[in-house]
Amino acid sequence: MGYLGGFLVSLRQMGKRQRVTKQYVKDEGGKATKPVRLHGRHVLNRYEDGMEKCIGCELCAGVCPARCIYVRGADNPPEDPVSPGERYGFVYEINYLRCIHCDLCVEACPTEAITETKLFEFSFTNRSDAIYTKDELLVGDDGRPQMLPWEDWSDLEDVVAHTSAWVRATAPSGSAAYEGRVGWSGELGFGVRPPEDGQTADPEGAEAVRESIPAADRHEGDDGEHADGGWH
């Protein structure tokens, strides 16, 4: 008999003024400003010289709670290496029917290869479009994400400018010694990104904190690169 309650709700609504579904904000004078750290669709980044950042280590796939990343690494061909490492991402796929945009893959990646853009407006009509391949995820020769037919790129500049927002916002270990310091590698088309706006809420206060840290621990002039070629 419990289902009768549902019918009663419907009956009470009959004859009342028709309700209209609120139109999508895009049709009402522009989209809302998105948070800097919004997690949208991923990109696979490249270094400034065009080499791919992915080294095929599969850490992103291992940490993904939705098990939607499939990676296979392969040895770099010595005569024509794809990445600076020993190996590169030979196969890379993300299944967007399963991804929950938690960003754990971005956090786990040791080379900043996988990051998330602000693009979230995309829809598919078949399963194969929902599974993004490496060719689709890899940024183009200008360092920009590739625009796929089923994605809405009407706010292109906003999306592209923040392609690597999450990495830019992350300081090593959250240490005050790194406030305002760049600890990430350069990207094709963008170079080395500056510290994120607002990373240092109080520049004078941050400077005071830095001054209070022993000189050896301050990382002055530290661009993040180690002598062995690795990065923080």
Ligand code: SF4
């Ligand atoms: S954002 Fe989260 S769910 Fe999506 S691919 Fe990355 S780890 Fe998996």
Ligand code: SF4
């Ligand atoms: S995207 Fe990063 S974590 Fe994933 S396989 Fe490539 S290098 Fe490893």
